[in-house]
Amino acid sequence: MGVDQVAIAALNPLIPTTDSVPLVRKSPFQKLWADKVARTALVVLTMLYLCAGFADPLTPYSMYYNDPDLANAPPTSVYVQDEQGNWTWPYVFAVKRSFDPNTFGQSYTEDHSKRYPVKLFIPGEEYKIFGLIPFNLHLFGVNSPARIFLLGADVNGRDNFSRLFFGAQKSLTIGFLGLFISYPIGILYGAISGFAGGITDNIMMRIAEAIMSIPSFYLLIALAAILPAGMPGGQRFALITVILSFIGWAGLARIIRGMVLAIKEEEFVYAARAVGMTEINTIIKHVVPQTMTFIIIAATLQVPSFILSESGLSFIGLGIQQPDASWGNMLKAALDNVNDLLEQPWLIAPGLAIFVTILCFNSLGDVLRDVLDPRMQGIS
Amino acid sequence: MSIPVYMLKRVLQAIPLLFIISIMSFVMLKMAPIDPLAHLRANPAISMSAIKEEEERLGLNKPPVTQYGIWLANLVTGNLGVSVQGADVFILLMQRAGNTMLLSSLSILMTWLIAIPAGIYAAVYRGKIIDKVFGIISAIGMSMPTFLLALLLLMFALATGWFPIGGLTSQDYYDLDAFGQFLDIAHHLVIPVMVLTFVGLAGIQRQMRGNLLEVLRAEYVRTARAKGLPENVVLYRHALRNAINPLLTLFGFEFAALLSGAALTETVLAYPGLGRLTLEAVLTKDMNLVMASLMLGAVMLILGNLIADILLKVADPRISLD
Numbered sequence: 001m002g003v004d005q006v007a008i009a010a011l012n013p014l015i016p017t018t019d020s021v022p023l024v025r026k027s028p029f030q031k032l033w034a035d036k037v038a039r040t041a042l043v044v045l046t047m048l049y050l051c052a053g054f055a056d057p058l059t060p061y062s063m064y065y066n067d068p069d070l071a072n073a074p075p076t077s078v079y080v081q082d083e084q085g086n087w088t089w090p091y092v093f094a095v096k097r098s099f100d101p102n103t104f105g106q107s108y109t110e111d112h113s114k115r116y117p118v119k120l121f122i123p124g125e126e127y128k129i130f131g132l133i134p135f136n137l138h139l140f141g142v143n144s145p146a147r148i149f150l151l152g153a154d155v156n157g158r159d160n161f162s163r164l165f166f167g168a169q170k171s172l173t174i175g176f177l178g179l180f181i182s183y184p185i186g187i188l189y190g191a192i193s194g195f196a197g198g199i200t201d202n203i204m205m206r207i208a209e210a211i212m213s214i215p216s217f218y219l220l221i222a223l224a225a226i227l228p229a230g231m232p233g234g235q236r237f238a239l240i241t242v243i244l245s246f247i248g249w250a251g252l253a254r255i256i257r258g259m260v261l262a263i264k265e266e267e268f269v270y271a272a273r274a275v276g277m278t279e280i281n282t283i284i285k286h287v288v289p290q291t292m293t294f295i296i297i298a299a300t301l302q303v304p305s306f307i308l309s310e311s312g313l314s315f316i317g318l319g320i321q322q323p324d325a326s327w328g329n330m331l332k333a334a335l336d337n338v339n340d341l342l343e344q345p346w347l348i349a350p351g352l353a354i355f356v357t358i359l360c361f362n363s364l365g366d367v368l369r370d371v372l373d374p375r376m377q378g379i380s
Numbered sequence: 381m382s383i384p385v386y387m388l389k390r391v392l393q394a395i396p397l398l399f400i401i402s403i404m405s406f407v408m409l410k411m412a413p414i415d416p417l418a419h420l421r422a423n424p425a426i427s428m429s430a431i432k433e434e435e436e437r438l439g440l441n442k443p444p445v446t447q448y449g450i451w452l453a454n455l456v457t458g459n460l461g462v463s464v465q466g467a468d469v470f471i472l473l474m475q476r477a478g479n480t481m482l483l484s485s486l487s488i489l490m491t492w493l494i495a496i497p498a499g500i501y502a503a504v505y506r507g508k509i510i511d512k513v514f515g516i517i518s519a520i521g522m523s524m525p526t527f528l529l530a531l532l533l534l535m536f537a538l539a540t541g542w543f544p545i546g547g548l549t550s551q552d553y554y555d556l557d558a559f560g561q562f563l564d565i566a567h568h569l570v571i572p573v574m575v576l577t578f579v580g581l582a583g584i585q586r587q588m589r590g591n592l593l594e595v596l597r598a599e600y601v602r603t604a605r606a607k608g609l610p611e612n613v614v615l616y617r618h619a620l621r622n623a624i625n626p627l628l629t630l631f632g633f634e635f636a637a638l639l640s641g642a643a644l645t646e647t648v649l650a651y652p653g654l655g656r657l658t659l660e661a662v663l664t665k666d667m668n669l670v671m672a673s674l675m676l677g678a679v680m681l682i683l684g685n686l687i688a689d690i691l692l693k694v695a696d697p698r699i700s701l702d
Contacts, residue, residue: 210400215677217643225662351528359523
């Protein structure tokens with residue numbers, strides 16, 4: 001520590017004098033990384049996104065792979081000990097479904113005659129990494145006729161575990177896609193409304209208020225109901241995103257307008273006008289950047305709400321439709337089997353995935369707010 | 381401006397807003413490529429003459445603008461039309477709205493009864509274990525999807541058998557005496573109220589904690605302490621009153637959030653409320669019902685905001701209503 005710094009520190013009691021706290025300003029990201037909660041959240045989210053990105057090689061089966069003989073099968077047991085209790089390489093047994101004509105119950109029994117070892121990097125269904133490079137290796141799997149369904153099979157005999165990864169592709173991207181549509185609209189709308197003032201402002205705000213005055217979930221389901229039933233999966237996904245964005249922009253627009261009203265009286269805005277800058281340029285170059293901190297924080301907290309809306313929508317059957325997977329429509333299986341849920345607790349897994357994702361985004365948003373804007377600390 | 385005049389003004393302001401909402405909803409529903417009467421036609425319990433009547437009432441053979449005019453005129457006279465099942469939409473809505481109001485108001489009451497003391501505790505014992513525990517609970521509550529919590533509590537109910545699975549009344553409800561009916565409904569309400577309370581808890585608890593921490597730093601709190609007032613008096617007489625004001629604005633939002641959030645909870649728990657009714661109406665493309673419940677939802681939301689503003693005025697006389 002230099003002499004000058006010691007002198008300054010002695011004069012100002014607020015500056016810490018210990019060497020362990022350097023007087024260098026940390027970048028926001030460093031501060032974020034220094035926080036244990038934020039770091040955990042970042043690591044977990046990165047892992048989730050990697051799982052979604054590399055869903056094909058990481059999972060034993062594809063999204064559409066199905067074995068109708070194993071519909072609703074419970075999770076495959078993976079054994080690490082043989083009958084004598086010796087440790088061995090993990091293996092599974094083939095499972096057969098049998099039907100009891102007296103109770104109308106189905107039961108699944110393991111065929112103990114042959115062991116099927118779990119194989120790593122096993123060739124399986126063809127796929128393309130990121131839709132480009134053709135490939136057929138899967139991280140793990142077993143040879144037919146045995147199946148490895150770690151979270152059981154759904155009503156069509158598809159692997160829940162694999163579908164969890166493919167569902168992540170939809171559920172995790174929709175948050176950001178929604179943001180990219182709704183935020184530019186909300187920001188510009190709010191900025192223009194606040195900047196223009198007068199009648200324009202009045203009309204624009206009444207429209208935004210009207211959208212905000214319909215309970216969002218009602219609006220969501222009413223809009224989703226417009227989509228025709230037989231639409232292709234990709235198109236439906238795109239339109240659901242648009243609908244979510246349509247609901248998301250109004251609240252933001254209103255807040256941005258309020259901020260712009262305050263900012264436009266600042267001197268630098270008068271200066272920009274005085275040098276002959278056009279109104280729209282003034283808004284984009286001078287007014288909007290002033291609201292950036294708020295926008296970044298609000299965006300982090302908006303992503304989970306988009307994810308939640310999509311899951312909710314798919315959960316009740318109005319969002320992503322079968323055979324495409326999303327966490328919401330996978331959780332629907334739990335609702336459909338609600339009376340047997342205790343016997344099939346693995347059906348809850350997609351719900352836990354949603355919960356963990358949202359928890360991470362919320363925690364990250366909280367810390368980010370403290371880092372970027374200490375004034376907002378503690379106010380949720 | 382006195383409170384009654386202010387209320388009148390707000391109600392008058394709400395009329396054009398509702399007008400815009402109704403146009404938006406109408407355009408939205410008209411965009412749907414659906415015959416609004418398809419289900420009526422398919423339902424053998426509904427006579428041809430009733431369908432003709434409904435067609436005439438909605439003016440389905442006329443251009444959309446005229447149709448909207450007819451719908452609006454009917455709305456003003458209180459005629460909301462017939463649902464797919466042939467029931468009067470107005471009566472249906474009123475029954476379900478009552479159930480949702482019961483659920484929402486109980487949940488709000490429970491939320492505030494728990495969240496306010498919890499927030500105060502967390503602020504007073506800031507950084508202590510109790511604060512951290514509340515912090516973790518509220519982080520979980522904020523991230524928990526209502527439908528997941530409802531499913532988990534259903535599993536709990538299935539496992540213990542302590543609570544009924546879904547619905548609002550038992551099968552033998554009408555054989556019970558008044559007190560028995562009350563107990564039956566209360567028993568059925570436990571799980572839905574628990575779900576909505578837990579989910580709503582987090583936001584209020586955090587806000588309460590944040591506000592109180594801010595107020596505790598204020599000069600007048602220091603003055604009160606310097607005067608030698610007991611800590612209880614400082615906390616509850618001086619600090620708390622000021623800390624609670626900003627929460628009242630949350631009330632309106634919470635009212636709205638409950639309407640939306642309750643829809644999913646109601647669906648999972650088979651609760652006969654407005655949310656589930658709307659959802660069923662959307663799924664069966666029941667246009668009259670969807671339109672009416674969108675409007676009712678909006679009215680309840682606007683009312684919630686109005687109540688919040690008036691509460692704020694009552695609590696804090698410095699705020700001018702204009």
